Amino acid sequence: MSQQKTKYGSKKVEIDGHVFDSKIEARYYQQLKWLQEHNQILFFRLQPRYLLQEAFRKNGKAFRKIEYIADFEVHHLDGSIEVIDVKGMETEAFKIKRKLFEKKYPHKLSLVTYVKKYGGWIELDKLKKLRKEAKKQKVGS
Structure with missing residues (x-):
């Protein structure tokens, strides 16, 4: 496993010849491999690209296309x-890309992170709610 720093202070990690932007992303890759090996998912793809806006020209100026490159695309059994x-x-930047993705694509878009306190893998939106509730209870007591 080779490592180097990224702009957010995380370390790049290499597993199975794939380079991941962080240890947590590499950990999720290993989770997906396990799920696939145990027939919990059909398959998954690494770094799928989604076109959010075509390239265009306006007033003689060229504007590049806008793409969203996700970490994983998971194909479920259903x-x-x-x-x-x-x-x-x-x-x-991600908040804007998320809105564009949600409008254009039917797939579910999930942001996940790993928090041991909440049992491991958790969606970021759910984590925000849990932390907000915990803060309210702390203030209320």
């Missing part, structure tokens, strides 16, 4: 597709 991004936090 035929549904879930697009997964492993994140510790939501960046402003």
Whole structure:
């Protein structure tokens, strides 16, 4: 496993010849491999690309296409597709890409992170709610 730092301070990790942006992303890859080996999912893809906006020209200026590159695309046993991004936090750029993705694609988009306190893998939206509730209870007591 080779490692180098990324812009968010996480370390790049290499497993099975694939380079992941963080240890947590590499850990999720291993989780997906286990799920596939145990017939819990059909299969998954690494770094699928989704076109959010075509390239265009306006007033003689060229504008590049906007793409969203997710961490994983999971094909479930029921035929549904879930697009997964492993994140510790939501960046402003991601919030915009998420809106564009949600409008254009039917797939479920999940942001997940790993928090031992809440039992392991958890969706970021759910984690935010749990933390908000915990903060309310702390203030109320």
